């Protein structure tokens with residue numbers, strides 16, 4: 645009885661990790677779409693700076709999505725791809741605000757995901773997520789500096 649309870653708890657923890665990784669995957673895809681939009685349409689001097697910053701990050705965010713999709717499958721999970729389309733934005737300031745909030749959101753998510761990966765005993769995943777968390781922190785800080 646106790647053994648069965650432990651097993652089902654373990655399965656739930658793994659499913660929670662897979663569900664979380666699917667959420668992360670969609671946020672990465674949203675970042676790719678939003679950066680494509682913002683990097684092509686930001687105007688003015690600040691817009692020029694934002695374009696340079698975001699263009700450099702598009703491929704990195706796509707690589708994050710590719711890694712997460714492969715990992716979900718490797719864990720025996722099912723991909724749930726349903727990114728939201730970027731919201732229409734007029735000003736560079738508003739674009740930056742949205743991009744910074746999104747980076748801070750994924751940083752918080754990866755912090756949770758690292759704990760879940762460790763709970764599942766997947767140290768390799770935890771390490772890869774730590775690298776991604778560090779990259780997202782760089783993105784957030786670079787964007788925040790543009791706004792100062």
Ligand SMILES: [Fe+2]
Nearest residue numbers: 672704705708
């Ligand atoms: Fe990313």
Ligand SMILES: [Fe+2]
Nearest residue numbers: 747779780783
């Ligand atoms: Fe990022």
